[in-house]
Amino acid sequence: MLKRRVDTKLLLALVPFCILILAFEILPALSVVIESFKNDEGTGFSFEQYVTAFTKMFYLQAIKNSVLISAASSFIAIIAGLFIAYAITRVSERTRTRVLMISNMTSNFAGIPLAFAYIILLGSNGVFTLLFEHWGLSIFSGFNLYSWSGLILVYVYFQIPLAALLLYPTYYGIREEWREASALLGAGAFQYWSRIALPLLLPAAAGTFTILFANAMGAYATAYALVGANYNLLAIRISSLVAGEVITRPQLGSALAMVLGLTMILSLWINDRLMKRVRRDLG
Amino acid sequence: MKNERKGRVFPTVVLTLTMIYLILPLIATLIYSLARSWQSSILPDEWTLDWFRQLFLDSRFQESMWRTLGICFLSVILSVVVMLPTIFIVTVYLPKLERLLNILVLIPYAAPPVVMAVGLLKLYSSGPVAISGTIWILVGVYFVAVLPYMYQGIRNSMRTVRAKELIEAAELLGAGKLEAFRRIIIPNVLPGIRVSVLLSFSILFGEFVLANLLVGGRFETIQIYLYHRLIESGHVASAVVICYFLVILVLSGLLLALSGLLYKQSTPVTKKGSDL
Numbered sequence: 175m176l177k178r179r180v181d182t183k184l185l186l187a188l189v190p191f192c193i194l195i196l197a198f199e200i201l202p203a204l205s206v207v208i209e210s211f212k213n214d215e216g217t218g219f220s221f222e223q224y225v226t227a228f229t230k231m232f233y234l235q236a237i238k239n240s241v242l243i244s245a246a247s248s249f250i251a252i253i254a255g256l257f258i259a260y261a262i263t264r265v266s267e268r269t270r271t272r273v274l275m276i277s278n279m280t281s282n283f284a285g286i287p288l289a290f291a292y293i294i295l296l297g298s299n300g301v302f303t304l305l306f307e308h309w310g311l312s313i314f315s316g317f318n319l320y321s322w323s324g325l326i327l328v329y330v331y332f333q334i335p336l337a338a339l340l341l342y343p344t345y346y347g348i349r350e351e352w353r354e355a356s357a358l359l360g361a362g363a364f365q366y367w368s369r370i371a372l373p374l375l376l377p378a379a380a381g382t383f384t385i386l387f388a389n390a391m392g393a394y395a396t397a398y399a400l401v402g403a404n405y406n407l408l409a410i411r412i413s414s415l416v417a418g419e420v421i422t423r424p425q426l427g428s429a430l431a432m433v434l435g436l437t438m439i440l441s442l443w444i445n446d447r448l449m450k451r452v453r454r455d456l457g
Numbered sequence: 458m459k460n461e462r463k464g465r466v467f468p469t470v471v472l473t474l475t476m477i478y479l480i481l482p483l484i485a486t487l488i489y490s491l492a493r494s495w496q497s498s499i500l501p502d503e504w505t506l507d508w509f510r511q512l513f514l515d516s517r518f519q520e521s522m523w524r525t526l527g528i529c530f531l532s533v534i535l536s537v538v539v540m541l542p543t544i545f546i547v548t549v550y551l552p553k554l555e556r557l558l559n560i561l562v563l564i565p566y567a568a569p570p571v572v573m574a575v576g577l578l579k580l581y582s583s584g585p586v587a588i589s590g591t592i593w594i595l596v597g598v599y600f601v602a603v604l605p606y607m608y609q610g611i612r613n614s615m616r617t618v619r620a621k622e623l624i625e626a627a628e629l630l631g632a633g634k635l636e637a638f639r640r641i642i643i644p645n646v647l648p649g650i651r652v653s654v655l656l657s658f659s660i661l662f663g664e665f666v667l668a669n670l671l672v673g674g675r676f677e678t679i680q681i682y683l684y685h686r687l688i689e690s691g692h693v694a695s696a697v698v699i700c701y702f703l704v705i706l707v708l709s710g711l712l713l714a715l716s717g718l719l720y721k722q723s724t725p726v727t728k729k730g731s732d733l
Binding site: 187190191194201203204205206209254257261264265275279280282283286288293294331334394395399413416417431438439442 | 481567
């Protein structure tokens with residue numbers, strides 16, 4: 175009898191959590207799902223919004239742009255990250271701590287402040303832009319920060335520290351003995367890297383790629399500050415469909431939000447699978 | 458010996474270049490905030506503190522700073538107050554629910570702020586609970602945003618102090634559940650969650666998307682203030698960035714000192730790249 179009463183009390187203590195989770199996580203998520211299957215008037219059940227999302231050039235372009243920018247920036251960051259992570263594991267403890275500290279610190283440097291810093295550096299009146307012009311370096315004259323190459327450049331900046339931080343523990347899984355053993359068996363540095371180290375690193379790199387990809391797909395503030403609503407990206411399209419100043423189409427916004435959300439879930443699921451493999455191989 | 462030296466050169470070069478790359482935008486922002494004008498020369502011709510003076514005299518800046526600190530503080534406190542008993546009860550008394558809790562806590566990873574904002578706007582813009590545009594919607598949604606970090610921190614801390622065994626011992630000695638929680642769990646677990654508290658705080662401090670979409674100009678946080686200043690004056694905006702970054706620096710400094718202290722007993726808190 176006493177035990178039962180205590181149990182109700184315990185459940186009562188969970189009520190605040192349940193209310194908050196319901197109100198600010200479950201219900202909003204459900205609402206996105208439900209709204210995405212309504213027509214423009216907000217009634218009935220229809221696939222209309224998804225048809226629009228995947229057939230109208232404008233929205234298809236937004237999805238394509240987001241995927242391309244995310245993939246390109248993640249790929250560049252992974253390549254750079256592989257080198258940086260390797261370097262991190264090869265220096266003294268003190269240098270390593272310092273490097274990790276700076277990487278961690280600059281990972282806070284994202285969104286609006288980051289976009290702004292790049293405008294100072296490479297915007298149309300940016301310091302480097304003017305300097306390059308002054309020096310007559312015409313290779314950079316075609317570069318436009320407020321375009322697709324500019325966006326990739328800025329995305330790469332916030333992806334690189336993340337890639338390095340996620341990748342460097344993997345190098346510790348590759349034992350020094352394996353390199354020695356391969357050297358004893360006559361393998362050169364190239365053979366060691368291509369036949370032993372890289373195959374071991376590959377699943378972790380792919381896993382990290384999915385995290386970076388999801389990170390870039392969901393990114394909004396950086397692009398918003400840099401190109402405003404001008405550049406056609408999925409996250410920007412969604413926000414202007416639901417909170418735009420002129421006209422809002424919440425149902426279509428919800429369908430696009432579903433596309434974005436499912437992409438993220440798929441990326442994270444693949445990452446989970448790959449990481450299980452990494453743990454099996456290097457654990 | 459020679460090989461050893463060679464082995465050190467490549468990593469040092471890579472890391473030096475990386476650090477320059479990472480710090481360059483920050484340095485540029487700092488110089489810009491201290492320059493009267495900066496055009497077509499490597500360094501500005503004339504230095505000034507005017508932009509900072511202008512900024513500190515702007516009451517909008519001070520207000521937005523306080524607002525941001527206030528809302529971060531409120532959300533993090535709410536998170537600790539709610540999550541501490543929740544995780545405690547689930548790990549100690551209702552382990553069957555642990556899987557469910559784990560899923561709920563990971564949802565913010567999968568649903569980016571812009572997606573959550575769609576649902577929140579639909580639910581709370583009108584109807585019975587029209588809290589969109591108030592700080593209440595922000596506190597609620599910030600509670601969810603920091604869930605993964607708080608959960609990880611609190612759960613690790615509970616494991617470190619062996620909450621389950623502590624409670625069993627306390628109950629054996631005749632303490633009630635509530636008393637045991639209040640007098641044994643809270644004081645033991647709190648020091649271990651300082652890192653996740655600070656991490657959550659610094660994440661919320663830099664949050665822009667939710668604040669902008671859900672509340673916008675009606676509750677100007679530092680990030681929204683920065684966005685508005687960006688359009689008006691570049692130099693003042695760079696002064697805002699520097700002030701903002703100083704706060705982040707202090708927070709990360711504290712974070713690092715704490716995680717260094719706690720390194721031996723708790724697992725490092727990993728952070729998702731923040732474009733919040």
